[in-house]
Amino acid sequence: MKQTILAGICASILVAGFVFYPLLVGNSQSAKAMNVEFTPSGVTKHVTLVTNETVVQVAPDNALHPGGIEYNAYTFNGTIPGPAVAIDQGDNLTITLQNDGKLIHSVDFHAGIGDTHVNSGPVEPGQSHTWSLQGINGGAFMYHCAADALNGVWEHIANGMYGVIVVHPQNEEPAKEFYVSFGEIYNSADQGLFKGTNGTVGSFDITKFATDQPDLVLTNGMAHKYAPAVGQVSKLELNPNATVFNVKPGELTRWYILSPGPNDGVSFHFISGQMDVRDGFNQQANSYGTVLMNDETWWVPPGSASVFETIFPEAGPYVGVDHSMVDVVKGAAFVVVAADNSTATDHPEGTWVPPKGSEYVGGNQQAEWVSSGASGTNQTDA
Numbered sequence: 001m002k003q004t005i006l007a008g009i010c011a012s013i014l015v016a017g018f019v020f021y022p023l024l025v026g027n028s029q030s031a032k033a034m035n036v037e038f039t040p041s042g043v044t045k046h047v048t049l050v051t052n053e054t055v056v057q058v059a060p061d062n063a064l065h066p067g068g069i070e071y072n073a074y075t076f077n078g079t080i081p082g083p084a085v086a087i088d089q090g091d092n093l094t095i096t097l098q099n100d101g102k103l104i105h106s107v108d109f110h111a112g113i114g115d116t117h118v119n120s121g122p123v124e125p126g127q128s129h130t131w132s133l134q135g136i137n138g139g140a141f142m143y144h145c146a147a148d149a150l151n152g153v154w155e156h157i158a159n160g161m162y163g164v165i166v167v168h169p170q171n172e173e174p175a176k177e178f179y180v181s182f183g184e185i186y187n188s189a190d191q192g193l194f195k196g197t198n199g200t201v202g203s204f205d206i207t208k209f210a211t212d213q214p215d216l217v218l219t220n221g222m223a224h225k226y227a228p229a230v231g232q233v234s235k236l237e238l239n240p241n242a243t244v245f246n247v248k249p250g251e252l253t254r255w256y257i258l259s260p261g262p263n264d265g266v267s268f269h270f271i272s273g274q275m276d277v278r279d280g281f282n283q284q285a286n287s288y289g290t291v292l293m294n295d296e297t298w299w300v301p302p303g304s305a306s307v308f309e310t311i312f313p314e315a316g317p318y319v320g321v322d323h324s325m326v327d328v329v330k331g332a333a334f335v336v337v338a339a340d341n342s343t344a345t346d347h348p349e350g351t352w353v354p355p356k357g358s359e360y361v362g363g364n365q366q367a368e369w370v371s372s373g374a375s376g377t378n379q380t381d382a
């Protein structure tokens with residue numbers, strides 16, 4: 001009976017994909033139609049995304065997951081998530097999708113508008129495809145694999161094929177910026193909390209997926225990646241190799257929070273902090289938008305990214321969490337330490353985003369860019 005229900009669900013999604021896919025092909029919407037004002041920069045940047053199937057460690061060795069957990073992931077550039085891509089509003093971005101894997105992969109860039117700018121279309125093993133989009137709206141947007149014209153898109157996202165693209169608004173203020181994605185893992189080998197997988201490398205579990213029972217919620221590819229421990233009197237070690245976020249008390253910080261799902265969103269909150277939401281959909285102030293000031297918790301729905309700004313006024317610890325508590329247990333928390341000795345470049349691994357005006361395109365990745373017709377160069381970020 002359960003199999004029948006699952007087959008029905010999958011068939012429904014497939015039918016929806018087939019129905020909607022032709023509607024996505026064809027006319028592009030213009031920036032004018034979106035009522036957005038910006039100045040084309042004349043800059044073209046280029047990023048290469050390489051797709052593959054890769055075993056990734058998704059949970060550290062701790063009491064919750066004895067021995068740690070490895071998983072048969074699908075990846076952009078070998079990691080969950082893929083590289084954080086950043087351009088400035090008005091830039092053009094040329095994307096090359098190169099498929100080094102054994103399965104059909106693709107990519108869908110939410111920052112673009114119009115099918116030919118958003119979707120690569122299916123790229124078969126050994127093939128590549130290059131296309132471009134323009135950064136029209138400022139903000140942070142998801143990109144993800146769309147599999148073979150949506151057939152299997154749920155599995156490819158659940159297996160790790162997602163990332164963020166930041167379009168820096170033309171009126172953006174300088175700030176120390178960080179990127180964190182929260183993504184679910186549905187693992188056929190995971191026997192649950194305090195049990196783990198006993199060394200088995202599991203794969204996508206469609207029953208757990210269809211019944212909304214993720215085993216883990218990853219922060220930039222690993223549960224509790226940036227959370228060393230919980231508890232003061234009774235301490236539970238979460239990750240002995242964790243790195244934490246460092247900021248100066250009083251400095252402006254900006255957070256790009258990606259909620260790739262595939263099913264659940266993120267109730268984002270800073271313990272001991274409040275934040276301003278900069279999602280850009282309220283244009284009453286400017287194209288950047290000033291939506292909510294001094295908010296406590298903000299819902300980032302699955303399939304989107306939000307931009308938050310906050311100042312940590314006092315020295316000491318703060319914690320960024322998905323305030324859905326089951327997700328905290330499954331990995332969705334990270335530690336921020338405010339201290340005067342923090343520097344501008346002391347970002348934890350995987351959290352750096354090329355800032356506005358940067359010559360770099362991808363965080364922690366080789367980046368290529370072509371400016372106003374000048375020749376491209378290969379760069380590696382700091």
Ligand SMILES: [Cu+2]
Binds near residue numbers: 074104147
């Ligand atoms: Cu894929």
